[in-house]
Amino acid sequence: MSGEASSSQIGEREERKICANGGCVQTETIEAKLDAGNFDQAESALREGLSLNSEEARALLGRLEYQRGNVEAALRVFEGIDLQAAIQRLQSCSTEKISKKGRAGPQQGANLVLEAIYLKTKSLQKLNKITDAAEECKKVLDGVEKIFPQGIPDVFVETKLQETISRAVELLPELWKQAGCYPEAISSYRRTLLSQWNLDNECCARIQNKFAVFLLYSGVEAGTPSTATHVDGTYVPKNNLEEAILLLMICMRKFSLGKAKWDPTVIEHLTFALSLCSQTPVLAKQFEEVTPGVIHRVDLWKTLALCFSGAGERKLAFDLLKKALHPHERPDDITSLLLVSKICSEEGLLAAQGIEYAQRAVNNCKKRNKHLEGVCLRVLGLCLGKQASVSASDHERSRLQSEALKSLDEAVGLEPENLDLIFELAIQYAMQRNLNNALRLAKKYIDATGGSMLRGWRLLALILSAQQRFQEAEVVTDAALDETAKWDQGPLLRMKAKLRISQSRHLDAIETYRHLLALIQAQKKSHGPLQSTHQIEDDRVNEYEVWQGLANLYSSLSRWKDAEICLGKARAIIECSSETLHTEGTIYQRRGEIDDALAAYVNALLVEPNYVPSKISIGSIMSSRGLPMLPVARTLLSDALRLEPTNRMAWLHLGFVHKLDGRLSDAIDSFQAASMLEESDPIESFSSIL
Structure with a gap:
C-alpha cells in the first residue's frame, strides 16, 4: 500500500510541473508567488528556469491562471503579451528548414504565444465579451498566416501547435455567430475551409456540418463565394441551399471512405435540404452509400422508400416496404404500414393490398394513441375510396364507398381539428356526388385555413361547377387568384379557362390560356437549378396541358389550323402520348375524316390501353356502323x-x-x-x- 501511495504522490508531483525547452519548474512554486502578488518574480522564475523570453513566460503564467479558474487575472496577464513582436520573431524561425524530428524550439514558442491568445479569447468569451473574443481569435489565425505564409506544412508541425490552430479555427465562426455578426461568421467559415490549416478530417467535417446548419436555418443569405477562391472547372454554389448541400455531401463522402466518424446529424440536415428542392433520388443515393451496419436495414429501407415515393417511384418504394414488413423483420411497424398504405391508396391496382396494410395499422394502434389511430383510419379511408373507384361491381363499389366515408368520419371524430381529414372527407363526398355535404366541408376547410390553402379554393370551385353554378365558381376562382401568390396561380387559371368554356365564352377562355402560358414561361426562366421539371409541373401546371387544352378548344370552334399548331406544340413537349393522339382523332372526327380519327384513337390505346376517352370515342364510332359492330x-x-x-x-x-x-x-x-x-x-x- 505504501509503495502504491508513494507512486501516486510521485505521479501527482510530476503532473504539477511546468516544462519547456528541456527544463521544468514546480507549479506550486509559481502559484505561491502569484498568490503572494509577486507577478514579476513568478515571470522571472519561468524565464530563468525554462529559458523563455518575456512573451513565452507570460503565456505560461496566463495559462496557469486560466486553469486555476482565475479568468480575470489570466486576462490581465495575456494583455501584456506583445503579439506582433512575438510573430515577427517566429516568422524568421519558420523560414528555416525544420525536419519532422528536428528543432521544436521555434514551434514551441509559437504554440505558447498563439495558445495564450486563444486562451485570452476563451477568457473574454467567459466574461461575455463576445465581440472582443472574436477579434482576439482572429488574431490567432492572422498570426498563423504570418508565421506560415505558404500554409501549415504538416510534415513538421508539432501536435500542440496544431491543436491550438484547430481549436481557434473552429471557434472563430461560432464567436461571430454569438456576437450577431453573421457576414463575419460566413467569411470565417469560408476562410477556414478554403485556407491551408492542416485540419484533420474530423475537425473539418465538424466545421462543414456547422456551416451547413447555419446556411440552412439562420435565415441569413450568404451570397456566392468570392471569385478569388474559385478554381477553373469547379462547381460554384449559387445560394445557401446549394452550398449547404455541397458541404453535407462532402461530409457524407468522408464518412463512406472512413475518413471521419459517422455523425447522424449530417444525414438529417441533408435530408431536409434535398427534400426542400425535391431531390429525393439524390438523397436515396446518399443513403445507399452509407457504410452497411451504420443504419439498421429496416430503417434504411423505410427511408429509401420515402425517397423513392417522393420521386414518383412507387413500385420501388412498395417493394422496400414489403421487405421491411416481412414477418422476420418488423411486421407491425406502424410507420411502414402507414407509408405502404398511403402508396397503395394512390394506385388502383394496389388499393386492395393497401386496405389490408391499413387495417393492420388500425389494429396495432387501437386505444394506444388517438392521433395515430386517426391517421391510420384516414389512410384506410383513402385506400377504400381508391378501391371503390376501380371496382367492377356496382354493389361492391357502393359498399367500399360507404366504408371509406365511415372510416374518414371515425378519423374526424378522433381528430376534429385535423384540417387534412376534413378536406379528404369533402373529396370523398364530392366523388360520390354527395355535393351538399362536400360543399359544407369545403367551406369549413376554407374558413379554418383562412383561405390560405389553394386546394380549398379549387375544391370549392369544382363543387360549384358540379352543381352547374359556373358563374359562382368563377367568382370563387377570382377570389382565390387574389389570395394566391403569382407562381401558384396556374391551377386556378386553368380552371378559370374551363369555367369560361362551360359558359360558351370561348374567346375569354383563349385569353385566360394565354395568361397561363405567360406564367409558365416565367416560371421556367426563374426556377433554380435544383428544382426539377417534375417538381414544377407537379406543383403547378405544365405547359403540355395548356397546349392540349387550347388544341381541344380551337378544335371545338372548328379553327383547325390553330388546333394543329397547338397540337404540334404539345407534341414537341411529349412526342407520343395518348392525350395528343386522342385530340388528333377528335380533330379528324369533327372534320368528318372518320377513318383517320379511328386510327388516331386506336394509336392512343396502343400507347395507353386503359385510356378511357379513346375507348368511348371508338365505341361511339363503332355504334354508328350498324348492328354487327x-x-x-x-x-x-x-x-x-x-x-x-x-x-x-x-x-x-x-x-x-x-x-x-x-x-x-x-x-x-x-x-x-x-x-x-x-x-x-x-x-x-x-x-x-x-
Whole structure:
C-alpha cells in the first residue's frame, strides 16, 4: 500500500510541473508567488528556469491562471503579451528548414504565444465579451498566416501547435455567430475551409456540418463565394441551399471512405435540404452509400422508400416496404404500414393490398394513441375510396364507398381539428356526388385555413361547377387568384379557362390560356437549378396541358389550323402520348375524316390501353356502323365504365348502343345515369386535387 501511495504522490508531483525547452519548474512554486502578488518574480522564475523570453513566460503564467479558474487575472496577464513582436520573431524561425524530428524550439514558442491568445479569447468569451473574443481569435489565425505564409506544412508541425490552430479555427465562426455578426461568421467559415490549416478530417467535417446548419436555418443569405477562391472547372454554389448541400455531401463522402466518424446529424440536415428542392433520388443515393451496419436495414429501407415515393417511384418504394414488413423483420411497424398504405391508396391496382396494410395499422394502434389511430383510419379511408373507384361491381363499389366515408368520419371524430381529414372527407363526398355535404366541408376547410390553402379554393370551385353554378365558381376562382401568390396561380387559371368554356365564352377562355402560358414561361426562366421539371409541373401546371387544352378548344370552334399548331406544340413537349393522339382523332372526327380519327384513337390505346376517352370515342364510332359492330361498341363502353364509373359520356353512348340493339330498358337506365351525372359533372376530376 505504501509503495502504491508513494507512486501516486510521485505521479501527482510530476503532473504539477511546468516544462519547456528541456527544463521544468514546480507549479506550486509559481502559484505561491502569484498568490503572494509577486507577478514579476513568478515571470522571472519561468524565464530563468525554462529559458523563455518575456512573451513565452507570460503565456505560461496566463495559462496557469486560466486553469486555476482565475479568468480575470489570466486576462490581465495575456494583455501584456506583445503579439506582433512575438510573430515577427517566429516568422524568421519558420523560414528555416525544420525536419519532422528536428528543432521544436521555434514551434514551441509559437504554440505558447498563439495558445495564450486563444486562451485570452476563451477568457473574454467567459466574461461575455463576445465581440472582443472574436477579434482576439482572429488574431490567432492572422498570426498563423504570418508565421506560415505558404500554409501549415504538416510534415513538421508539432501536435500542440496544431491543436491550438484547430481549436481557434473552429471557434472563430461560432464567436461571430454569438456576437450577431453573421457576414463575419460566413467569411470565417469560408476562410477556414478554403485556407491551408492542416485540419484533420474530423475537425473539418465538424466545421462543414456547422456551416451547413447555419446556411440552412439562420435565415441569413450568404451570397456566392468570392471569385478569388474559385478554381477553373469547379462547381460554384449559387445560394445557401446549394452550398449547404455541397458541404453535407462532402461530409457524407468522408464518412463512406472512413475518413471521419459517422455523425447522424449530417444525414438529417441533408435530408431536409434535398427534400426542400425535391431531390429525393439524390438523397436515396446518399443513403445507399452509407457504410452497411451504420443504419439498421429496416430503417434504411423505410427511408429509401420515402425517397423513392417522393420521386414518383412507387413500385420501388412498395417493394422496400414489403421487405421491411416481412414477418422476420418488423411486421407491425406502424410507420411502414402507414407509408405502404398511403402508396397503395394512390394506385388502383394496389388499393386492395393497401386496405389490408391499413387495417393492420388500425389494429396495432387501437386505444394506444388517438392521433395515430386517426391517421391510420384516414389512410384506410383513402385506400377504400381508391378501391371503390376501380371496382367492377356496382354493389361492391357502393359498399367500399360507404366504408371509406365511415372510416374518414371515425378519423374526424378522433381528430376534429385535423384540417387534412376534413378536406379528404369533402373529396370523398364530392366523388360520390354527395355535393351538399362536400360543399359544407369545403367551406369549413376554407374558413379554418383562412383561405390560405389553394386546394380549398379549387375544391370549392369544382363543387360549384358540379352543381352547374359556373358563374359562382368563377367568382370563387377570382377570389382565390387574389389570395394566391403569382407562381401558384396556374391551377386556378386553368380552371378559370374551363369555367369560361362551360359558359360558351370561348374567346375569354383563349385569353385566360394565354395568361397561363405567360406564367409558365416565367416560371421556367426563374426556377433554380435544383428544382426539377417534375417538381414544377407537379406543383403547378405544365405547359403540355395548356397546349392540349387550347388544341381541344380551337378544335371545338372548328379553327383547325390553330388546333394543329397547338397540337404540334404539345407534341414537341411529349412526342407520343395518348392525350395528343386522342385530340388528333377528335380533330379528324369533327372534320368528318372518320377513318383517320379511328386510327388516331386506336394509336392512343396502343400507347395507353386503359385510356378511357379513346375507348368511348371508338365505341361511339363503332355504334354508328350498324348492328354487327354493336357488341364491339358495348364491350369498349362497358370497359370504359369499369375504369371510370362516373363518366357521363360513356353512359350516354352506351345508352345509344342499347337503344340500337333494342334494349330499351337498359337504354333508359343508361340515359338516366348520364343525365344525373351531367347535372353533377365537375369541369375537372375531383381526384385531380389529391
